[in-house]
Amino acid sequence: MMYKTILALALSLSCLALRSGAAMAEEPISPIKPPARVHLGMVELGKKLYFDPRLSKSGFISCNSCHNLSMGGTDNLPTSIGDRWQEGPINAPTVLNSSLNIAQFWDGRAADLQAQAGGPIANPKEMGFSHTLAVQTLETIPEYAREFRQIFGKDSISIEQVTEAIAEFEKTLVTPNARFDQWLLGKADALTEQEREGYALFKNSGCVACHNGEAAGGNSFQKMGLIEPYQTKNGAEGRAAVTGKDAERFNFKVPTLRNVELTYPYFHDGAVNTLTEAVDIMGRLQLGRRFTPEENAKIVAFLKTLTGEQPRFNLPILPPSADNTPRPIPFGQ
Ligand code: HEC
Numbered sequence: 001m002m003y004k005t006i007l008a009l010a011l012s013l014s015c016l017a018l019r020s021g022a023a024m025a026e027e028p029i030s031p032i033k034p035p036a037r038v039h040l041g042m043v044e045l046g047k048k049l050y051f052d053p054r055l056s057k058s059g060f061i062s063c064n065s066c067h068n069l070s071m072g073g074t075d076n077l078p079t080s081i082g083d084r085w086q087e088g089p090i091n092a093p094t095v096l097n098s099s100l101n102i103a104q105f106w107d108g109r110a111a112d113l114q115a116q117a118g119g120p121i122a123n124p125k126e127m128g129f130s131h132t133l134a135v136q137t138l139e140t141i142p143e144y145a146r147e148f149r150q151i152f153g154k155d156s157i158s159i160e161q162v163t164e165a166i167a168e169f170e171k172t173l174v175t176p177n178a179r180f181d182q183w184l185l186g187k188a189d190a191l192t193e194q195e196r197e198g199y200a201l202f203k204n205s206g207c208v209a210c211h212n213g214e215a216a217g218g219n220s221f222q223k224m225g226l227i228e229p230y231q232t233k234n235g236a237e238g239r240a241a242v243t244g245k246d247a248e249r250f251n252f253k254v255p256t257l258r259n260v261e262l263t264y265p266y267f268h269d270g271a272v273n274t275l276t277e278a279v280d281i282m283g284r285l286q287l288g289r290r291f292t293p294e295e296n297a298k299i300v301a302f303l304k305t306l307t308g309e310q311p312r313f314n315l316p317i318l319p320p321s322a323d324n325t326p327r328p329i330p331f332g333q
């Protein structure tokens with residue numbers, strides 16, 4: 001009797017395991033994994049650099065100014081504010097889970113995180129500095145000089161070391177353990193009925209054609225305005241600016257929907273403030289489908305389950321400048 005019960009239990013457990021395993025394999029979105037192998041020393045250095053405004057001409061703007069890790073890795077502005085209060089051309093995407101992207105930027109013009117990280121430092125509309133000046137500044141700061149030497153084993157600092165360290169830190173900015181992931185991994189009560197219905201709508205109406213994989217996006221370039229054109233005053237051309245192919249005009253990297261609850265406003269022009277409106281636009285423009293307010297609310301409820309554990313760490317304490325460290329130029333010149 002006892003034996004039979006145990007056997008039955010074991011059988012039903014193994015069926016359950018098989019079933020949930022198979023079900024997961026079929027889901028178009030997979031759980032976020034913690035970062036594989038990172039260089040811990042380099043991560044600590046990259047974290048400091050990420051928060052260090054001395055990589056900007058003004059001494060005021062750091063990566064964290066526009067990709068604020070207290071706000072989902074974004075600035076929550078339609079377009080960012082750069083050097084001398086200049087208006088940026090496009091919405092700042094989140095850095096969270098950006099290591100999962102097929103390429104970086106809305107048009108994918110940087111192949112990876114290291115290639116990306118040099119851009120903003122020297123961009124006159126962002127940090128307004130130059131690579132040479134950034135490196136010179138770091139070299140005058142004794143604690144940085146020592147740390148770089150320890151990690152890279154070279155006598156002088158190079159911009160490649162700076163970007164490699166920042167990229168290494170960014171690899172740790174993943175957000176596992178979202179309620180949706182708990183559900184994917186078998187915790188049936190991690191989602192409410194409304195959220196599960198929202199996910200079903202998200203799948204069945206075709207959102208997953210573009211928003212799929214670990215990041216629910218970030219892995220392909222797709223046309224914005226597939227069925228109906230998107231009206232915008234923003235001049236961004238999308239992928240065509242990189243490939244020169246007219247057919248790729250208005251193709252953008254599909255944004256990740258991980259943490260999308262935190263990363264408003266939406267779309268490359270940052271023109272849309274709410275998820276309700278973003279879902280309505282996506283339904284009409286990409287799929288030719290009008291959701292009822294109830295359906296829309298279900299999809300929005302599902303999207304909010306994609307908020308994962310935000311990266312947590314002690315704020316890095318930055319080493320002080322030395323007497324000969326170039327001073328910031330916050331205004332003019
Ligand atoms: C002045 C605001 C600003 C600053 C400062 C800034 N960024 Fe950005 N960042 C942006 C904007 C805007 C974009 C999108 C540009 C585009 O796609 O053309 C972007 C794009 C990115 C992306 C690509 C994300 C994706 O999904 O494509 C990463 C990664 C990133 N920035 C990291 C950094 C790092 C690291 C620093 C510091 C070295 C930094 N940013 C400094 C505004 C900023």
Ligand code: HEC
Pocket residue numbers: 202205206207208209210211221222223224226252253254255256257260263265266267268269275278279282283286287299
């Ligand atoms: C044909 C591909 C495609 C389909 C289908 C699609 N999307 Fe998108 N989605 C995109 C692209 C591309 C963007 C970025 C567009 C832009 O910024 O101009 C985007 C942006 C978004 C955004 C804004 C994210 C951000 O950070 O700015 C949300 C939310 C979104 N999609 C949800 C959905 C939902 C919900 C559906 C189904 C109703 C859907 N998408 C269907 C390609 C698609």
